[in-house]
Amino acid sequence: MATKPTFTSVDQADLDFLGREPIPAKYYHDADWYERERQAIFLRSWIEIGHVCELPQPGSFIRRELEFAGVSLLIVRGRDGEIRAFHNVCTHRGTQLTDQAEGRTSTFSCPYHRWTFGLDGALLSAPDFERFFTTKADCALPRVALDTCAGLIFVNLGADPVPLRDWLGELADELETLPVARATRFSEYVYDIAANWKLTYDNFQENYHLRFIHPRTGEATFSSENPFGYPVRYQFFGPHRTQTIWTNPEPRIAPLQRVAMGKAMIAAARRGLAGGPNGREYFALFPNFFILGTVAPHFSHVVYPLGPQRSRGVIRIYWEGDDADASERFAREYVMAMARDVHAEDRAVIEAGQRGLASGALKHIHFQTQEALCRHLIGAVRDAVAAHEAAAGTAG
Amino acid sequence: MTMILPEDFADLEPFVADWTPATSAERAARRSAASATALAAFHDAMAPRLDAALVWLDARPLADLDPAGRNLLGLCLMLAHVALAVETQGQDEPRHALQREVMRITRTPADP
Numbered sequence: 001m002a003t004k005p006t007f008t009s010v011d012q013a014d015l016d017f018l019g020r021e022p023i024p025a026k027y028y029h030d031a032d033w034y035e036r037e038r039q040a041i042f043l044r045s046w047i048e049i050g051h052v053c054e055l056p057q058p059g060s061f062i063r064r065e066l067e068f069a070g071v072s073l074l075i076v077r078g079r080d081g082e083i084r085a086f087h088n089v090c091t092h093r094g095t096q097l098t099d100q101a102e103g104r105t106s107t108f109s110c111p112y113h114r115w116t117f118g119l120d121g122a123l124l125s126a127p128d129f130e131r132f133f134t135t136k137a138d139c140a141l142p143r144v145a146l147d148t149c150a151g152l153i154f155v156n157l158g159a160d161p162v163p164l165r166d167w168l169g170e171l172a173d174e175l176e177t178l179p180v181a182r183a184t185r186f187s188e189y190v191y192d193i194a195a196n197w198k199l200t201y202d203n204f205q206e207n208y209h210l211r212f213i214h215p216r217t218g219e220a221t222f223s224s225e226n227p228f229g230y231p232v233r234y235q236f237f238g239p240h241r242t243q244t245i246w247t248n249p250e251p252r253i254a255p256l257q258r259v260a261m262g263k264a265m266i267a268a269a270r271r272g273l274a275g276g277p278n279g280r281e282y283f284a285l286f287p288n289f290f291i292l293g294t295v296a297p298h299f300s301h302v303v304y305p306l307g308p309q310r311s312r313g314v315i316r317i318y319w320e321g322d323d324a325d326a327s328e329r330f331a332r333e334y335v336m337a338m339a340r341d342v343h344a345e346d347r348a349v350i351e352a353g354q355r356g357l358a359s360g361a362l363k364h365i366h367f368q369t370q371e372a373l374c375r376h377l378i379g380a381v382r383d384a385v386a387a388h389e390a391a392a393g394t395a396g
Numbered sequence: 397m398t399m400i401l402p403e404d405f406a407d408l409e410p411f412v413a414d415w416t417p418a419t420s421a422e423r424a425a426r427r428s429a430a431s432a433t434a435l436a437a438f439h440d441a442m443a444p445r446l447d448a449a450l451v452w453l454d455a456r457p458l459a460d461l462d463p464a465g466r467n468l469l470g471l472c473l474m475l476a477h478v479a480l481a482v483e484t485q486g487q488d489e490p491r492h493a494l495q496r497e498v499m500r501i502t503r504t505p506a507d508p
Contacts, residue, residue: 187420187504216484256443256479263450323505326453326469330446333420333506334476340424341480344496 007226012369022364029358034308040388044158048289062102078119086141150175183318187336195354197305205373220251239286239380260334264296297339399464416470420504427477428493439482
């Protein structure tokens with residue numbers, strides 16, 4: 001059989017604008033640098049925290065803890081259908097209104113003195129309110145900027161942020177083509193990791209490690225032609241970036257994997273989800289969000305910082321519609337379990353990297369051509385910190 | 397008499413007690429707790445029956461399955477996890493189980 005090459009490596013010349021120099025190691029463990037990132041990036045960037053399918057009807061709400069900010073948010077669908085974000089904090093004396101993770105309600109009532117707020121955040125009633133020295137209008141729940149793209153919910157803790165779609169630029173329209181824009185259900189798994197958010201995130205934007213860390217679960221990716229399973233293209237959009245994943249013409253696939261993937265593809269085709277324009281694109285939105293355009297698994301992965309050397313990863317596999325039949329349920333269960341098997345393999349080696357960096361033994365680390373997305377991330381982080389500190393006059 | 401499994405699948409009845417946890421997280425935990433011998437025995441019995449089981453189940457609305465049908469579906473969903481242990485991880489499965497433990501499954505469409 002004729003063997004036609006299907007893989008052409010990305011050329012370093014196309015990536016030289018990112019530089020070739022080693023990267024200071026302190027960015028991945030230093031507590032002072034982490035605080036500067038927190039101020040410059042996480043407290044004023046659009047951060048993905050959920051999906052509109054979690055708020056199916058007026059009164060639906062979810063609570064989200066943003067540990068990097070020490071903030072608890074209520075994300076609420078109002079009577080008018082609009083989704084809003086509020087601080088989960090009573091304006092009387094600060095009591096958190098609810099510890100429920102999600103639910104449906106018509107009001108939020110503080111357990112302390114029964115101040116009661118509407119779905120739009122307005123203070124509706126407060127016992128013996130005449131004795132206070134303020135107005136109800138001044139006691140609405142503090143609001144946080146929220147917007148959606150492709151069904152994904154983003155919040156921004158900054159004052160007066162740029163609109164989400166401006167921030168996403170031309171990627172906004174691309175994201176809208178993904179199945180996630182039509183998702184109604186998801187599978188989710190969560191992990192905590194003793195590692196910096198960038199060190200964690202970087203693991204998932206380079207394929208150099210695949211053959212060493214995923215020798216079994218990554219088999220479908222490997223071939224003699226492209227032994228590392230490198231992508232065929234990288235693109236850069238301001239602080240965001242994408243890669244186009246390679247399609248292995250002769251993947252090695254386990255017997256029941258073939259059955260499950262076959263059923264997943266049949267279901268996707270039946271739902272009109274297969275063959276989208278971004279079905280081989282892997283989107284990395286600054287600072288900490290990924291989504292893979294494939295239909296099975298169609299997963300998002302967010303790495304939330306918990307501290308300079310601690311993070312939490314949330315992985316969701318999005319689906320459109322309820323399980324139509326047992327075959328679709330089986331396929332979704334297999335696809336979730338398979339993706340989890342792969343993700344489980346990365347954590348230990350990332351933590352080993354963190355311990356090495358935290359020892360202070362290294363002044364610098366190194367990125368090769370095919371780790372260009374990692375190099376781009378630290379560049380975007382440094383740019384964001386510099387811009388914020390210049391604007392605030394606090395450059396340090 | 398209440399059937400444990402649909403008649404055509406009665407030979408799988410010995411597996412029902414141990415291999416039909418209620419949730420995806422419990423199925424993942426069941427896989428991790430099983431010995432290599434137990435995983436192989438379940439896989440060898442169930443994998444050749446998966447196609448027939450799904451044909452039988454697909455002919456019925458998921459929401460209206462009787463207890464025997466629900467047991468059969470449970471065996472199919474359990475096989476999704478066990479197949480990864482037997483067909484993909486192989487000898488790495490015990491070590492891999494330790495790595496998976498911290499990946500907490502919080503919800504799936506299959507969960508009640």
